[in-house]
Amino acid sequence: MQAQFNTFCENIRLTEKQIEDAKKKYNGVCETLHKNYYESTYNGDTKFLFGSYKKKTNIRPIAEDQDVDVIFKMPEDEFEKYDNYNGNGQSALLQKIKDILKDRYATTEKISGWGKVVLVQFSDNTHNVEILPGWELEDGRLKIPNTENGGHWDFFDPKKDINFFQDSNDRTNGLTAELSRMLKKWKREVKTLSIKSFEIENYVIEFLNGYAFDEVNYDIIVRAFFKSLKEKVSNDNKNLVETALDRANKAVDYAEDEQFQKATEEWQKIFGKEFPAYSGKEIFYEANTQKYDEITVKPKPWSIS
Numbered sequence: 001m002q003a004q005f006n007t008f009c010e011n012i013r014l015t016e017k018q019i020e021d022a023k024k025k026y027n028g029v030c031e032t033l034h035k036n037y038y039e040s041t042y043n044g045d046t047k048f049l050f051g052s053y054k055k056k057t058n059i060r061p062i063a064e065d066q067d068v069d070v071i072f073k074m075p076e077d078e079f080e081k082y083d084n085y086n087g088n089g090q091s092a093l094l095q096k097i098k099d100i101l102k103d104r105y106a107t108t109e110k111i112s113g114w115g116k117v118v119l120v121q122f123s124d125n126t127h128n129v130e131i132l133p134g135w136e137l138e139d140g141r142l143k144i145p146n147t148e149n150g151g152h153w154d155f156f157d158p159k160k161d162i163n164f165f166q167d168s169n170d171r172t173n174g175l176t177a178e179l180s181r182m183l184k185k186w187k188r189e190v191k192t193l194s195i196k197s198f199e200i201e202n203y204v205i206e207f208l209n210g211y212a213f214d215e216v217n218y219d220i221i222v223r224a225f226f227k228s229l230k231e232k233v234s235n236d237n238k239n240l241v242e243t244a245l246d247r248a249n250k251a252v253d254y255a256e257d258e259q260f261q262k263a264t265e266e267w268q269k270i271f272g273k274e275f276p277a278y279s280g281k282e283i284f285y286e287a288n289t290q291k292y293d294e295i296t297v298k299p300k301p302w303s304i305s
Contacts, residue, residue: 001255001263004276005218008267009178011274012059012185022053022127026068029101029120029129033072036100046073048142050158052197053127055165057180063188067119067130071142071158072097074133079143083153090145090152094118097133115146115154161198168205175216180204182222182271186244189272193240195233203229219255219267223248244270 014022030047038046051069052058058066082089097118098107110119110130120129134142134156146154169176180201187193187200195203207228226245233241251266264278 001219001251001260001267002217004264004267004278007276008271008274009182009218011276012181014056014058014060018060018062018126022068025120025122025127026070026129029105029131030070030072032104033097033100033131033133037075037078047071048073048158050162052184052201054158054162055169055177055180055201057177057184057197057201058127059181059184059188062126065128067128069130070132071144072131072133073136073142076135079135082145088147088151090115091147093133093145094147097131101131115148165201165205168208172208175221176201176204176208178218179208179221179225182218183225185271185274189270190240190244193237195237203232219248219252219263222270223252 026047026049027042027044030044031042034040034042034046048071049069050071053068082093085092094109094116098109101107101118101120106121106123108119108121109116117130117132120131122128132144134144136142137155140159141155141157143153144156146152165176183200183204184197187195187197204225207225211224223245226241226248230238230241230245247266247269251263251270254260254263254266260280261278264275268275268277
């Protein structure tokens, strides 16, 4: 099924137009803030991308809640003002950010893992921009606002998370990002699945760590991932993962029997309409490629031999 999986992966990748649109939007937001806080010309140094967009694991079609996560680096002399604020200085900081942006953009507060951020919303339902103000420390971490429980400062290390992901992606020749995108499409199809996008990425990294594949056949890999994931998720997600695994098992069995139409239908139940229909013209396996055997555990690092 590799030909169809390759097409599927292309079908869910962001287009160049979408990438440029997102870039234009987050740079516009950060430039607006930069002009308020700095006298210098904006060149991008005061912004830092993190999350799915930085890792290039965002997918299309663009969903309403699909945001570009951006940190805006605040001037050092602004910190004392909010640290000594009479009340919730962290909330006051976010309100200030909203006030700066509101003349140009529609903004709102959004609950996140560290309290609240400012969400810049665009009417065309492409990428929104989620802006998090913070102060960069000498060790590379950032001091960021958390408005919960009266307000306090948290320490955040997005570079560590990005490097962790990038190390896996380099080691797997891009498979970490590719598999993450596929599984985010599965997550989107299963509305009741309560696994967050960053959790999917971490599950993928853990799964690929220590495995080696003689051939990169995505149907085998996806099935093995679901088998691994079933043992790790909470009970409220276990049945949903088992359903996906059952469909993946059927798809692999059908492909072994050269019933490619039925195999395709099972994959479409997992991934939706972006997984291409079977035309009867695809080349599925050349001579001497890997058969449908279980993936074997081999020494690290993962590599394509």
